[in-house]
Amino acid sequence: MTTTDSIEILGRRLRLGMIGGGGESLIGPVHRLAARLDDRYDLVAAVLSSNGERSRAEAERLGVPRAYASVDDMLTAERARPDAIDVVAIVTPNDTHVDYAERAMSRGFDVICEKPLANGLAEARRLSAAAQKSGRLLCLTHNYSGYPMIREARAAVVAGELGRVHLVQVSYLQGTLGSRVEDDPGRMPGRLKWRLDAARGGPSHVLLDIGSHAHQLATYVTGDRVASVLADVGAAVEGRSAHDTASVIMRMGNGARGTILASRAASGSDNRMSIEIYGDKAGLRWEQSSPDLLHVTRTALPAEIRAKGLASLHPLARRASRAPSGHPEAFFEAFANLYRDFADLVAARIAGIAPDPLAAHIPTVDDGVAGLAFIEACVRSSERGGWTDC
Amino acid sequence: MTTTDSIEILGRRLRLGMIGGGGESLIGPVHRLAARLDDRYDLVAAVLSSNGERSRAEAERLGVPRAYASVDDMLTAERARPDAIDVVAIVTPNDTHVDYAERAMSRGFDVICEKPLANGLAEARRLSAAAQKSGRLLCLTHNYSGYPMIREARAAVVAGELGRVHLVQVSYLQGTLGSRVEDDPGRMPGRLKWRLDAARGGPSHVLLDIGSHAHQLATYVTGDRVASVLADVGAAVEGRSAHDTASVIMRMGNGARGTILASRAASGSDNRMSIEIYGDKAGLRWEQSSPDLLHVTRTALPAEIRAKGLASLHPLARRASRAPSGHPEAFFEAFANLYRDFADLVAARIAGIAPDPLAAHIPTVDDGVAGLAFIEACVRSSERGGWTDC
Amino acid sequence: MTTTDSIEILGRRLRLGMIGGGGESLIGPVHRLAARLDDRYDLVAAVLSSNGERSRAEAERLGVPRAYASVDDMLTAERARPDAIDVVAIVTPNDTHVDYAERAMSRGFDVICEKPLANGLAEARRLSAAAQKSGRLLCLTHNYSGYPMIREARAAVVAGELGRVHLVQVSYLQGTLGSRVEDDPGRMPGRLKWRLDAARGGPSHVLLDIGSHAHQLATYVTGDRVASVLADVGAAVEGRSAHDTASVIMRMGNGARGTILASRAASGSDNRMSIEIYGDKAGLRWEQSSPDLLHVTRTALPAEIRAKGLASLHPLARRASRAPSGHPEAFFEAFANLYRDFADLVAARIAGIAPDPLAAHIPTVDDGVAGLAFIEACVRSSERGGWTDC
């Protein structure tokens, strides 16, 4: 804790209101845990069901004092309170993100929004404009950018340790859709149903669900954008209509070559995500299965393994860990890093001070817009079978 | 959440008071984070310094409403309140654990105590007797027993998957004391100073600090005790007086052979901990660096890798994870599992119901007593150079 | 050794003549070692230089009894001997393979040819026709198909363990060309010079050098062909004219999706090669850095690690290992498996018997033709930016 801790300066925890995330939601509990982990939020309000009684019962179960039956109820009632919520967390299905976020920001709330930002680029851009107009902040929970060693990678690229980046490869493989699970809807979890439904989950399931993470990671670590794509998007599993697999060749803004491979049809793969980046001086490799390590490869020299918690890391990485090296940190801590950084930014805004610049490395509405631009370019490229600009 | 969730039945979170853990404490923040993670505790009272003003300032910084300047102040004042704390967490130096725990339990508080339970077996036994007399519960935070795949290992042994266990090997290597850091006390963290001081940190630094973890893990997974030891305990680094390395050959209660190797002089090793257990049917291997995986080895057959979160795991392991397989969980989640299980046990006691039997797999005062018996046997064995019963 | 060992039936080792591979050649010594490893060949003749004296000196240094100064000299002289060579090994630069192989086969010699078969598809097809006409055999040394666990993978696919294969991903990353090494030709090894020279090394360096391996591996394990490609081939390193990186999206004959990523600009990557294959029942993953292991992933079940040497493997894999599990076999043994299998096939032909069917799983002229078709399709696809049939 230093004087740059905005929450300490503000003198209180932030008050959080949550939309969605009740019932059998998988991501709702993750957001709540992430919010609690560093003790910078009190979850004081929630819309957990459109049925008032159910919302209240669920809120009571979760220990949330103020339950609402609709988003407008919450935003209106809270706006009127002296102890109003500061931040709204949106953990509902994709198709509602833009609407809820717009409404919350227009009434002066900062927003934490589950990814993807939207199901389409047009609405993402609309939200971006609304966000700018509102003067409020939005954190998009691309949680991989919260891992300490991903931040080390980003800092290493900025520091020029790789030289000119010329090759970027991201791979994200899951096995959830390895066979035709949709043929037995009775055994599918509800969250998978709406995700596979194009109306709610968006036009390209694999790209919105995990391709968006891969794209964000590629741009986060390189500090560059994806300029154009040559893509093949569709179903690997025979007879499936939803997209389960996307193979994307890309060109970065600086001319670097790259690929993003994302599939949910990789039977038995447990969220295997990796990123490799190569420049003319050195390379970096990170795998989610060993998240505390970052491999630095160097031509004709031994590789170096940087480990989370080492004092020799870049400040951006050191800030993102809570325990010494050898005490592994993982998914929830990475997620919580986004919540913590966002708390710093929001508290600084409220307190009228400048936040710690290291808190500003979280995904924002801009990442969401870039992600949707990438996704739509991939789909178009796949349809026409040629290079497409993002 | 099911009807076996005692906290839900009790209808409120537990109230927690903490002794120690302020200032530059490493383990204090870990306990607070673990307590918050599953939302079953409110940290409402604390003794963070023997200086009243400092205790208050620190409590305010941490958002703890009630600050006390001494353990007795806290125990007395809280006892008198209608909203008294339920549980006392002790995160002070080793030499104070027994005294504080005894006082807390004798006044009716349940206790979470940082390991080791004590610096010596005699006082550990005294505490055990006091605990039994008090009817209160004690959780000893040997956090490795909170890892989902360690629980899978324990359940696999119980289920007979290994056959008769005949070989147990635990290794715990750290690099903190790889050279004579004590020659430059100005650069040593305070917590290392008291640990290397025999009066406060106990007679055998390496055994109390990490050997105790290794012993607890061996007994936790096998469900057996260490019966006798043949040990070599001392300093690997030349000219050091404190013990930095312990090599222990052991015989388990069932006759199985085994070893425990613990060293803090393994330069550059980041908390490398592993356990391997072999029976006449199969073997198990777990490494802290990949905590979500458990290797099951089988004679002349392919090995199996069980991953955290799989539906095919034993219930004891499934209960201990919060996210699907492939989303890594780690140090803090393991630690939090102990807090969560303990909350279930304490809430059940208060509510007068039977707790979920799966909550009862946490380390207790008995683990502490067995650990001290092991440590003292190792020291005696090392001094006389022969087998010694625990 | 069983009665299916053709060499035993033939009653003598095969006599081998080698073209190229002297001086500072990297691959020459590999072929000689592979030929020796299982004691099925005597290297009795060689063309190691076009300078007669140099060829003789080099042959003497290598212990090869009969030195020739030209390919025709060797083929003519050997044809006339009662103890003529049986097999010609060709380890010269790419642009000579077809010519030498044609001449050798037309005079009745069987041929082992270093990959790629040719620099272009037209000449590869010409050689294929010539080979068929000659009745002689050709082994193309795509050595990855000699690894025991690659053979296990092939056998597992054939046995239906994966169900319908729907996703194939191969990656092959090297760091040799991570920066502009060609700017300092004085420090480049000679073999790199001719490879980067399009006239000798062919029109697409990365595809001919390592992409051909990746393609062969994908088809070898799946037993399928690459039907069409969407590719991006060029130089990742700025200012380079030779191709150092190829990203290829593909569709297999059965409709499966896939990718092949090959780069020699992955600074610090030491020949990182991996293949992953997924079907609707299970998946397979192999990495060259742990060549003795094959991961079998299964939806919602623990993964299985099959290890080289286990009795439970498929016969095709068991045949390919020489030591029990846990005694690692690697690059040279894989290479030698091709030599050994080819010896079985050739000896059977000479002896007029049927060879062991398990010996017939080596890469042939057909793999070479398919590889060149793939490479040319990739180049065309990259030029026109669209899908191209192979």
Place this chain on the structure above:
Amino acid sequence: MTTTDSIEILGRRLRLGMIGGGGESLIGPVHRLAARLDDRYDLVAAVLSSNGERSRAEAERLGVPRAYASVDDMLTAERARPDAIDVVAIVTPNDTHVDYAERAMSRGFDVICEKPLANGLAEARRLSAAAQKSGRLLCLTHNYSGYPMIREARAAVVAGELGRVHLVQVSYLQGTLGSRVEDDPGRMPGRLKWRLDAARGGPSHVLLDIGSHAHQLATYVTGDRVASVLADVGAAVEGRSAHDTASVIMRMGNGARGTILASRAASGSDNRMSIEIYGDKAGLRWEQSSPDLLHVTRTALPAEIRAKGLASLHPLARRASRAPSGHPEAFFEAFANLYRDFADLVAARIAGIAPDPLAAHIPTVDDGVAGLAFIEACVRSSERGGWTDC
């Protein structure tokens, strides 16, 4: 190849005679392959059976020109030939090594002997004296000392990269004897039968079979000796009489602490061997399952992964590899390194020149004597339950 290559100077390959290694021998084929791999030996004579006809048939099958029915026959007949063998390889059961080696050396042959050198210290010492008297060389095939990265480790210790070595840990786990396989002798391979028979395989199976490797590795890498041991040796599997497990605490000559853990009862473990060495500057870790890598750990700094084949390695390591980094080398290549180095030493002796000093890092009769001293000290220590000098 340089002028330091004694074989090139000698101008011919060495002639090798082999004792044992026919039939279903596991290690015989390994020696023959290792001898062939670098083309420095011709296997021209062998005693493959005491039955003359069987010996001849087996020799013919293996392509060995001169078959003998007894060791004396071979030694006498060869001694009389102008093209006599230079080197005798002994690959018979343990109890015959000393006798055969003595006879061979006394008649002027150099010897390659399979480990262990003997079943007891007294006979090992007798052989050592005989060897010295004979002026002939003996290579003991502790093959782990042939791995390039083990040689890098040895060179790194010599170069002082670790500072003062203070901790050494070796572990060698196999699963072959994980259950009572000896209860079904009909299914046991013959080589396991004589090894478990104390008369032929020696008094402590696990120590002679794999403990001897672990001991040799510890002394090879540190360049130090084991001074004293505190050991527990016996059977982990209930009801077994042979030793299957040895746990050894040790003190090195320089005072360093250490352990050697060896078990053949680790069900499902495939030859898991590792060595870790720590000094006050840095540490080293090597695992046989990734033999091409050496981890260098450094306090508070990133670890370094040195890979086989890198130009930055010590000359001793570079000499021991045949292919660039990323092309894995393994068990057979390590074994062959011993044969190759020994060829250099023997050829130099014959040619009357000084050998390449880097060839002199192979295990010799001294390693055998030290190994037996270690083994006997372990057994004595285990019997009396106390520290015992080696």
